Amino acid sequence: MSTDSATQDEVRRKLLKPKVTEEEALSLLVDFYIADGFDLDASVPRAEVLQELVSYDDANFVVKVDGEKALLKIYNGVESEKYIAKHARKWTKLDEADASNKDDGCIIDLHTAIYEHLSAPKYNVTTGKTIPVKNSTSDCDTENDSVCIRELSVISAGHGPQQLVVRLQSWVHGTPLCDVKWFPIETLLDAGACLGRMCSAFDDLATSDPDILQESKRYFAWDGRNLLDARPFIVHIDDIDKRKLVTSVLDEFQKTIVEGKEGEKLRMGIIHGDFNDGNLIIGNDMMISGVIDFGDSLYR
Numbered sequence: 001m002s003t004d005s006a007t008q009d010e011v012r013r014k015l016l017k018p019k020v021t022e023e024e025a026l027s028l029l030v031d032f033y034i035a036d037g038f039d040l041d042a043s044v045p046r047a048e049v050l051q052e053l054v055s056y057d058d059a060n061f062v063v064k065v066d067g068e069k070a071l072l073k074i075y076n077g078v079e080s081e082k083y084i085a086k087h088a089r090k091w092t093k094l095d096e097a098d099a100s101n102k103d104d105g106c107i108i109d110l111h112t113a114i115y116e117h118l119s120a121p122k123y124n125v126t127t128g129k130t131i132p133v134k135n136s137t138s139d140c141d142t143e144n145d146s147v148c149i150r151e152l153s154v155i156s157a158g159h160g161p162q163q164l165v166v167r168l169q170s171w172v173h174g175t176p177l178c179d180v181k182w183f184p185i186e187t188l189l190d191a192g193a194c195l196g197r198m199c200s201a202f203d204d205l206a207t208s209d210p211d212i213l214q215e216s217k218r219y220f221a222w223d224g225r226n227l228l229d230a231r232p233f234i235v236h237i238d239d240i241d242k243r244k245l246v247t248s249v250l251d252e253f254q255k256t257i258v259e260g261k262e263g264e265k266l267r268m269g270i271i272h273g274d275f276n277d278g279n280l281i282i283g284n285d286m287m288i289s290g291v292i293d294f295g296d297s298l299y300r
Helices: 002-014 021-035 077-091 108-118 183-208 211-217 224-236 242-261
Strands: 049-051 061-067 068-074 148-152 162-170 281-283 288-293
Touching: 002 061, 002 077, 021 049, 021 061, 021 068, 021 148, 021 162, 068 077, 077 108, 077 162, 108 162, 108 211, 183 211, 183 288, 224 242
Parallel strands: none
Antiparallel strands: 049 061, 061 068, 068 162, 148 162, 281 288
C-alpha cells in the first residue's frame, strides 16, 4: 500500500467509525448470539448492554449474554471493507490475481487467528476468546462463525450506513494494571514472562500459518518503520523549538536507521504492538491474568 493510500485510510477510519446506540448493540446480541430466541418476560435478561467503552477507531460495548460478561466489538468501516472484499473473492471464487482491490492485510482475520492460537494451554496467555455466532442472519454471509456483518451507521452521516463486521469475545476478568496504585516487583516480572510466552506463540503462528503471516504485514501508521511518514505533519507544530526537536529525531532516524541500514539488523516478527499497563489485566494475586487489545498487532 502506498503512503498516500495509507494516509487516506487513516482519515477514513475516523469518518467510518461505528456510531452504534446501546439499543442497536442489544439487537446485535439478540439476532446473532441468542440461539433459541429472546424472551422479554424472562426474570434474568438473556442479553444486556452494560456500557460503551472509549475506542479509537471501533465501537466496543461491555455486555452480558446468558449471564456471562463479554465484549461486543464493531469494527470500523475500513477494516470491515477489507474483510468483506477479501472474503467476497472467496465466496465468488474470484482469482486473487484478478482482484483489483486486493488488500494489504486483513486485521480481522489476524485477530481471529491470534485469539484462537493463544487459547492453546501450552502458551498460558489468557485473552478474550471469540464467541461463535449462533444465528447466521447477517446481511452478508461469512464462511465461518467467528464474526457477523450488519449494516450500521458511522460517524460521518454522508458515508453511511456501512456494512460493518461484528465480533463477540469472552471477557478477561481482573483489573487493568494502570488502575492499580501499588503492586510488587513480581507483577512486572510476571508481565515480562507473559510477554515472552506471547512472543513465542506469535513465532509459532508465523511459522505454521503463512497466510496469517501475510495478513500481519500490513501498513500501519504507528509502525516505527513508517516514522518518516510523519514529516508532512511537522508543519502543524506551532512551537518552533518543538518542531526543530521532532525534525532532528526524524533526520537522525533517516540517517541511522534507513540510510545507515541499522534497521535491517533488528529482528522482526508478529508482535502485540501495544503491550502497556492499560492492556495488562491483573488478578487478586497481583499476577497477570490476561492481555487485551490486539488492535495494533502486526509484523514489525
